[in-house]
Amino acid sequence: MSFLKFHEWGAKYGDIIGLKIGQQNVVVLNHYKHVAELFDKRGANYADRPRTHITHDILFPEGLHLLFADYGPTWRFMRKAMMRLLNTKVVDTLLPIQTAESLVTMQALVRDPEEWYNHIQRYSTAVILASVFGLRGTSFDSPRVKDLYATVHELTNLTEMGSTPPIDIFPFLKLLPDFMSPWRTRAQNLRIEYRRVYNSLVDEGKENLQREDAPDCFLKRLLDDAPETGLSAEQITYVCGAFMEGGSDTTASAMLSFILAMAAHPHIQRKAQREVDSKCGLDKSPTAEDGMDLPYLRAIHDETLRWRPVAPGGIPHAAAQDDWYNGYFIPKGTILFANTWSIHRTDEFRDPDSFIPERFVDNTFGTEPSKVQGDDQSQRRVNYTFGAGRRVCSGMRMAANSLILNMAKVLWTFDLVPENKEKPINTDVTECYKSGILVFPKKFPVKFVPRSDARAMVIEREVQDVQPFLSNFKQ
Numbered sequence: 001m002s003f004l005k006f007h008e009w010g011a012k013y014g015d016i017i018g019l020k021i022g023q024q025n026v027v028v029l030n031h032y033k034h035v036a037e038l039f040d041k042r043g044a045n046y047a048d049r050p051r052t053h054i055t056h057d058i059l060f061p062e063g064l065h066l067l068f069a070d071y072g073p074t075w076r077f078m079r080k081a082m083m084r085l086l087n088t089k090v091v092d093t094l095l096p097i098q099t100a101e102s103l104v105t106m107q108a109l110v111r112d113p114e115e116w117y118n119h120i121q122r123y124s125t126a127v128i129l130a131s132v133f134g135l136r137g138t139s140f141d142s143p144r145v146k147d148l149y150a151t152v153h154e155l156t157n158l159t160e161m162g163s164t165p166p167i168d169i170f171p172f173l174k175l176l177p178d179f180m181s182p183w184r185t186r187a188q189n190l191r192i193e194y195r196r197v198y199n200s201l202v203d204e205g206k207e208n209l210q211r212e213d214a215p216d217c218f219l220k221r222l223l224d225d226a227p228e229t230g231l232s233a234e235q236i237t238y239v240c241g242a243f244m245e246g247g248s249d250t251t252a253s254a255m256l257s258f259i260l261a262m263a264a265h266p267h268i269q270r271k272a273q274r275e276v277d278s279k280c281g282l283d284k285s286p287t288a289e290d291g292m293d294l295p296y297l298r299a300i301h302d303e304t305l306r307w308r309p310v311a312p313g314g315i316p317h318a319a320a321q322d323d324w325y326n327g328y329f330i331p332k333g334t335i336l337f338a339n340t341w342s343i344h345r346t347d348e349f350r351d352p353d354s355f356i357p358e359r360f361v362d363n364t365f366g367t368e369p370s371k372v373q374g375d376d377q378s379q380r381r382v383n384y385t386f387g388a389g390r391r392v393c394s395g396m397r398m399a400a401n402s403l404i405l406n407m408a409k410v411l412w413t414f415d416l417v418p419e420n421k422e423k424p425i426n427t428d429v430t431e432c433y434k435s436g437i438l439v440f441p442k443k444f445p446v447k448f449v450p451r452s453d454a455r456a457m458v459i460e461r462e463v464q465d466v467q468p469f470l471s472n473f474k475q
């Protein structure tokens with residue numbers, strides 16, 4: 001877990017750390033003020049991504065993968081097309097599908113609680129499958145959901161720093177034959193699989209759009225708008241891929257961290273349940289609108305993303321030109337990490353390793369007023385879980401809608417109880433999380449216990465009510 005090493009070095013060397021890995025310059029930013037200055041204020045210079053042999057030469061040589069694309073005209077063009085669909089107005093039109101899939105998830109948690117870990121993961125993939133392609137992902141084992149998770153996992157594993165030999169630092173490694181370079185075969189296979197999975201989803205989505213009652217979906221909008229946006233068929237496939245990869249693992253990881261936090265802190269869970277109950281009563285489960293109106297729940301959402309950032313080391317940016325900052329020279333091509341783990345754990349936060357939603361109730365940034373007195377915080381983001389600068393996550397609003405809605409529904413429907421009441425739930429990030437560029441809670445011993453039969457019945461009834469809507473999506 002490199003972010004922990006960066007954190008340790010930060011305590012020793014300060015909140016800007018410079019490293020040299022072979023010929024490669026690397027800078028780690030451990031305080032938000034440096035990220036605000038470099039990524040946000042000097043955005044044009046820090047919006048590039050590192051060029052790597054695996055991403056740029058083998059996986060995506062066309063430069064069409066939004067996350068890895070160089071900062072240039074193609075990236076700008078595709079990001080613009082994507083943002084037409086991810087602005088607040090359009091994203092909020094997805095609330096009916098998010099609500100319906102959330103209800104199906106609650107029903108699955110009531111009926112089959114043993115499989116809770118898979119139900120939570122299915123949700124985020126199913127929402128994006130429906131929103132982007134108009135297709136359903138009804139179970140975690142369905143081929144669509146399985147294929148997508150497998151592709152996204154392999155992509156994150158293969159592109160994580162350190163997971164393959166240092167080909168970019170010692171380019172002679174590229175010359176080794178295939179039998180000595182299993183990473184090359186893995187990357188080539190992933191390229192084939194990646195294109196197979198997304199091309200078949202686009203084909204299936206297009207076929208589905210021939211139906212008269214096919215639901216509106218992002219693929220339809222991308223195809224309809226193509227004469228205006230100028231997106232080619234291949235670019236459309238990559239934009240759809242960016243939705244899937246951006247939104248599935250990330251949202252699931254944040255939701256699992258929320259469940260971990262609730263199971264480990266029963267007093268916080270009770271307090272949040274009281275708030276949800278007072279707003280929603282017993283006759284219906286909470287809606288996304290209810291969720292937005294619950295200050296303590298929103299504080300839990302912010303604290304979850306602060307406490308366990310999904311990409312704790314940050315997704316690397318690269319400097320496009322030479323620059324000077326704080327007396328340091330940053331040469332062109334330097335790789336920069338906004339180390340979210342440390343940014344969320346400076347001494348501006350009281351007891352930063354603890355899960356304390358209250359810190360966000362009266363304070364937008366969750367900081368201690370006495371520690372930030374006199375600081376200009378106008379450039380500060382509520383959290384850095386979504387990155388910063390021109391490459392900041394394009395799906396923030398969609399993620400917030402899903403998280404708030406599901407957090408509210410889980411708290412309203414269930415008590416989250418440790419399997420063994422005598423043994424508190426362990427939340428240690430080194431022991432309880434799968435590491436990678438994105439971290440992910442491993443399965444932990446929690447039980448989803450419906451708070452009453454009446455609540456479980458409400459969920460059953462509400463699932464029945466959304467069936468006609470869900471049946472518009474291709475099974």
Ligand code: HEM
Pocket residue numbers: 066067068079242243244245246247248250251254310311314315316317385386387388389390391392393394395396398399
């Ligand atoms: C809790 C959920 C999510 C988290 C924590 C998250 C986090 C991130 C982070 C850290 C980045 C890199 C930012 C940077 O380089 O500074 C990113 C980029 C991105 N995210 Fe998200 N994300 C989430 C949900 C979503 C969703 C729902 C979508 C779309 C449906 C999405 C689409 C993207 C895309 C397309 C990029 C690439 C942006 C670029 O390089 O231009 N994300 N996300």
